[in-house]
Structure formats: C-alpha cells, structure tokens
Amino acid sequence: MKIGLDIFDQTLAKEWEIFLILRHEDRFFTTEELSATTNLTISQVLKIVTKLINDLEDFGTDTMEVVFSKGKGARFVAKELQTNPRKFLIFLVEETLGFKLLKSILNEDYVSTSNFSYENFVSDSTVRRQLNKFRDNLHKFDLEITRSDALLSGNEKQARLFLNMMLWRIYAGEGWPFEAVNELHIDYLATNILKESGLSLTPIQKRQLMFFLAIGIIRRRNNHYVEFEESWGELTDNNAAYTYFKDHIRPFASFIDDYPGEVALLFFLLIIQSENLEVIQMLYSNFEENKKNxxxxxxxxxxxxxxxxxxxxxxxxxxxxxxxxxxxxxxxxxxxxxxxxxxxxxxxxxxxxxxxxxxxxxxxxxxxxxxxxxxxxxxxxxxxxxxxxxxxxxxxxxxxxIKAQTYFEPVIKIKISTDLPLLINLRLQERIYNLFGSSYRLEFLNATDPDHGDILLTNISLPRETKDYEKVNIVYINRNLTVRNIIILSNVLYDTSKQKTTKEISSSD
Structure with a gap:
C-alpha cells in the first residue's frame, strides 16, 4: 500500500496533481482535459486552478507561475531553467491541518482535541475527522493512534518507516522538519557512522540517513524502541559484516547494548539503501555472510x-x-x-x-x-x-x-516496406524499437519475407486486398516519422497486443 498527499488534505492532493500535469508539458491545458485526467468536474478544476494561482502568489516565487486564459485553459510558466517546485510543495503541505497534526503526533506534544483545535482555529470535529483518516490509513501497517493522547503505537519499525516515508516524500532532504533535534549534531553522527562503517554515501543518501537518525532519536526520547525480532538472529549471528558495523559505530550509538533492535534496524536500513554500485560493498559483504550461513x-x-x-x-x-x-x-x-x-x-x-x-x-x-x-x-x-x-x-x-520485461508479451511482427533506401528503413526500424521496444515484444521481418506480419509500415499505397493482407494492420507513414505516425502506431500496437493476448488466453482455457 502507498500513501499520498490526500492523507493530509484531499484538495491539496488534487492541487498538486494539477500542478504536476501543467509542468509536464509546455502548453495550455483546457479545463476539459484537466477534468478528464483528474476525475474532477470542470467547476472543481476551475476552483483548484484559482487556488493554485493564489498559492503561488502567496508563496512568493519569481521563478514560476501558472497563468489562466478562459479560451485556452491553464499553463505552467517556468521563468528559469532550473525551477525547483519542492519548496512550494513544502509550503503547501505545512499549511494543512493534517500535516500539523502529524508533526504533533511525531513530537508527542498533542495535549487534547480541544487544545489542538483551539490552537489551529478549527472545530473539534475537524480534528477528530483528520485523526480518524490517519487511523484508517495506518491500520494496514499494524499501527494505531491512541484515542486519548494521539500517540503513534504498534510495531515500532513500521512506525519508523511510515514517519520517514511521509517526511521524505514532502521534504526530500530540503529543510529540516525536526525542530526538537539539532541538525548539526545529526550531521556529525551520520558522518562518523559512515566513516567508521566504511561507507561512502552520496549526499542525498547521507541526508536520508540523517532523517532516519532524527526520527529514531525523537521516538526513543518518548520511550519507543525497536525490538530485536527472533528471525533477525539468523541474519546477524555469525555475521562478520554486522559485527564490524556494530563495533565501529559504538562510540556514536549509545543504545547498542541496551537496545539491540535499534542497531540491527539501522544496519538493515543501510543495506536496503545500498542499492547502487557506489555503496555496494556493505551490501555485498552482508550478502556473502548470509550465503555462508x-x-x-x-x-x-x-x-x-x-x-x-x-x-x-x-x-x-x-x-x-x-x-x-x-x-x-x-x-x-x-x-x-x-x-x-x-x-x-x-x-x-x-x-x-x-x-x-x-x-x-x-x-x-x-x-x-x-x-x-x-x-x-x-x-x-x-x-x-x-x-x-x-x-x-x-x-x-x-x-x-536484463531487457526481459517483454518476455511475457505476445510477439508482434512488423514489416517495413517503403521505396526508401535500405539505410533509411533500418533507421526507421531503430527509431520504432527505441520508442516501443521496452513496452512490446517486437520482431522485425525482412521486407522480402512472404510473411507480412501483424503490422505493415509503408509510405506507398499499393493494392493490398489479397488474403495475404487480411489480418495485417497497414499503417501509412511519412518518410520521416511524424508525431501523428507515432501516435497511430502506438494505438495499433496496443490494439494488436490486446487482441493477441486475448486470443492466447482463450486458447489456453
């Protein structure tokens, strides 16, 4: 299960969805287009676009804006090449009641519903609805929010991951959402943990580690500790990589001896994070230990x-x-x-x-x-x-x-038959494969092959009414592939794949 921005505010989620759509292409989007894409009514789209324009003005940026024309629709305008919308997202999210409530749950400074509603100028029922929305989403992760004091309880490792995911999705390392934790101290801890464990993370990965550490400190301050699970013993016992890690970070992790689950989770998270060649050494050494055991x-x-x-x-x-x-x-x-x-x-x-x-x-x-x-x-x-x-x-x-994602798809045979030189046809074949080869299982036939395949691409309108062509989709193309050619071919490929898949299913029943 994944959690989106709608956990904080439904309108915010739709506003951000429209913002991303507008950023995707440098053109005007009609209200009808936005309505069809977002499953909103046209009046709802107009309200959200108006809100988006006002929010950008309140945010106070000179690098981007959304303009609206009654005849054309809405358009995103980037005034600089390197516009970064992250800070705008942070601005939007931090204004929502849902996010303020999440921060209160994280810091465990929620006193009561009436107190929180008074401080945020909303009704008690509004706060309760937001708490219940959190409860509905968290239940699937074996997590709960207590009724009286809104404490996040349940499996602690699940709680840590949930909090990290929510905060990283919003901030992605920009800013520091942990007012109760000194950022410089966390940077010092992260630097030394990486140094002593022999890891060299990228700046982004180091920032992710800092988020993990900060959330862990806040949770431990409030007496929430990760328990060492029985199955973890098989992954850490007689594991030289784990022993090395634990011994070397000891000066910077006071919880090692009293709370073994904490250091084990940190070790595991670093392994999970090490999904790239730059930091694969730790993952490799741990894999070898697991292989040996x-x-x-x-x-x-x-x-x-x-x-x-x-x-x-x-x-x-x-x-x-x-x-x-x-x-x-x-x-x-x-x-x-x-x-x-x-x-x-x-x-x-x-x-x-x-x-x-x-x-x-x-x-x-x-x-x-x-x-x-x-x-x-x-x-x-x-x-x-x-x-x-x-x-x-x-x-x-x-x-x-390994270029095997199309293995399970039906083979679609394509023949290119034009009056163009061989090298041009080969170039067409290359372009088509680059466009669609990662999505369909394509096989290109020789132009002289008696089998005409499933799709025939041609720029010549010769008579093709014989039985040989009855089941062939003929697509007429320009000498240089146009956008229209590509769209038509995309539709034909989709329909052909769907028909062949349906036929395969029917024949296997």
Whole structure:
C-alpha cells in the first residue's frame, strides 16, 4: 500500500496533481482535459486552478507561475531553467491541518482535541475527522493512534518507516522538519557512522540517513524502541559484516547494548539503501555472510534468481552480482516491513508496469510476475513473498535491467516496406524499437519475407486486398516519422497486443 498527499488534505492532493500535469508539458491545458485526467468536474478544476494561482502568489516565487486564459485553459510558466517546485510543495503541505497534526503526533506534544483545535482555529470535529483518516490509513501497517493522547503505537519499525516515508516524500532532504533535534549534531553522527562503517554515501543518501537518525532519536526520547525480532538472529549471528558495523559505530550509538533492535534496524536500513554500485560493498559483504550461513534471506534470493534465469532469460554474467544484491535488498525489505508498496523513501515504481504514452502496455508482465511470486511462496513458504505489491514492481525493474520485461508479451511482427533506401528503413526500424521496444515484444521481418506480419509500415499505397493482407494492420507513414505516425502506431500496437493476448488466453482455457 502507498500513501499520498490526500492523507493530509484531499484538495491539496488534487492541487498538486494539477500542478504536476501543467509542468509536464509546455502548453495550455483546457479545463476539459484537466477534468478528464483528474476525475474532477470542470467547476472543481476551475476552483483548484484559482487556488493554485493564489498559492503561488502567496508563496512568493519569481521563478514560476501558472497563468489562466478562459479560451485556452491553464499553463505552467517556468521563468528559469532550473525551477525547483519542492519548496512550494513544502509550503503547501505545512499549511494543512493534517500535516500539523502529524508533526504533533511525531513530537508527542498533542495535549487534547480541544487544545489542538483551539490552537489551529478549527472545530473539534475537524480534528477528530483528520485523526480518524490517519487511523484508517495506518491500520494496514499494524499501527494505531491512541484515542486519548494521539500517540503513534504498534510495531515500532513500521512506525519508523511510515514517519520517514511521509517526511521524505514532502521534504526530500530540503529543510529540516525536526525542530526538537539539532541538525548539526545529526550531521556529525551520520558522518562518523559512515566513516567508521566504511561507507561512502552520496549526499542525498547521507541526508536520508540523517532523517532516519532524527526520527529514531525523537521516538526513543518518548520511550519507543525497536525490538530485536527472533528471525533477525539468523541474519546477524555469525555475521562478520554486522559485527564490524556494530563495533565501529559504538562510540556514536549509545543504545547498542541496551537496545539491540535499534542497531540491527539501522544496519538493515543501510543495506536496503545500498542499492547502487557506489555503496555496494556493505551490501555485498552482508550478502556473502548470509550465503555462508545459508540464511532464509539468501535462500529466497537464490530461488528468485534461479527462477528468472531458468524460466525467463539467462542472466548475463556481468549483471549477476547486481541482480543478486538488488533482489537480496528487496527481500530484506519485505521481511522487515509489511504492507508497504513503496521503497524506504516513499517512492512508487509502478510506472514500470505502465506507459508514458496514452495507453497501458506490458499487460502480461504484472500478471506473470505475481504468478512467479506466488510460486516462490509455495516453494519456500517464506512470508516475505507475501508482499506482492512491493515485489512486483521491484522484480519488473530487474527484468528491465536484463531487457526481459517483454518476455511475457505476445510477439508482434512488423514489416517495413517503403521505396526508401535500405539505410533509411533500418533507421526507421531503430527509431520504432527505441520508442516501443521496452513496452512490446517486437520482431522485425525482412521486407522480402512472404510473411507480412501483424503490422505493415509503408509510405506507398499499393493494392493490398489479397488474403495475404487480411489480418495485417497497414499503417501509412511519412518518410520521416511524424508525431501523428507515432501516435497511430502506438494505438495499433496496443490494439494488436490486446487482441493477441486475448486470443492466447482463450486458447489456453
């Protein structure tokens, strides 16, 4: 499950959605377009666009604005090339009652409903509605907000991740939302933890670590500690990488001896965060220790690797370590955290299962990956494979890395038949593959092949009424592919893929 801005305020979520739509293209968007995209009425769109314009004025920026014309619609105008909307998002969110309530829950300075409503000039019932909205969202994460004093309770590691995700999604490292924690002190701790553990994080990753540390300090001040779970012993006992980490950060982590769950979670989070080649050393050493101990986490990772390599595509040798380590990190996440579909930063990668174009693609990828995940659970009986919403997008990323994301899709045969030189046709083929090859399983036929394929691209209108062409989609193109050509081809590819998928399903029943 993922959580969006609507947890704070529904109007804010729609305002930000419209803002992102306007930023996507440098043109006017009609109110009808915005209405269709956002599922709002035209009057609602007009109200939110007006609010967006006013909020930008209140924010007081000289780098961007939204203009509105009755005849044309709304348009985002960037007055500088490097406009950064993050601070505007922070400005919008910090003004909402929901965010003020979240900060009060984080700092545990919520006294009572009447007191909070008085300080924020709202009714008691408004505060209760917002608290209930939080409760409804948090229940799925095994978290609760107590009735009397609005304390965040439940599984502490879940609470830590939830708080980090919410705050990082809003701030992304800009600003410091922890008034009760000294930022310079946290920077000092993060610097020394990284130095002593032999890690060299990027500035952004270091900032993420600082958010983790700050949230941990606030929670421990209020007597909320991460418990060391029984299953963690298999991941930390006889693990030289963990022992090294624990011993070297001891001077900067006073909780090590009294609260082993705290240092274990920090170790795990750094491993999960180490999903890139710059900081992979720690992830690799820990993976090797788990391999040596044949831990359940290693077994899960090897089972996934074998499944992909044997049933989907042989994994290239130069990508073997990256895929093993990445999937190991994903499996650690799903062992630790439950019902989160996003990563530790709160980002959702389901876009890999969709398209930037107007129609959905890879319709079979998600279905088959879910089938793979369920098969892995049946094979291993490991609960980490029950976190399907998280794993399905991560596995899709791995298949994309080895260029196998179209493996489950039907083959679409394309023939290019024009009066253009061979090199121009090859260039057309290359452009089409670059545009659609990551979304469809394309096979290009030779122009002289007797099989005309599923789609024939041509710039010549020759008679083609014979039976050979009955089932062929003929797409007429310009000598230079135009935007219109690409849109038409996109629609034909989608329809062809859908028809072939439906036919395959019918034949298998």
């Amino acid at each position: 044949n831990s359940f986490l290693y077994q899960a990772t090897q089972a996934f690797y074998d499944n992909v390599s044997q049933d989907v595509k042989t994994i290239p040798e130069d990508l073997k370590d990256v895929i093993l380590l990445s999937s190991f990190s994903y499996h650690l996440f799903t062992h630790l955290f439950k019902n989160f579909s996003t990563d530790i930063s709160g980002y959702d990668y389901s876009v890999i299962l969709d398209t930037v174009l107007s129609k959905p693609v890879l319709p079979n990828l998600k279905k088959n990956l879910l089938s793979m995940i369920r098969s892995l659970y049946d094979e291993t009986k490991l609960d980490l494979f029950l976190e399907e919403d998280y794993l399905v997008t991560k596995y899709a990323l791995i298949l994309t890395l």
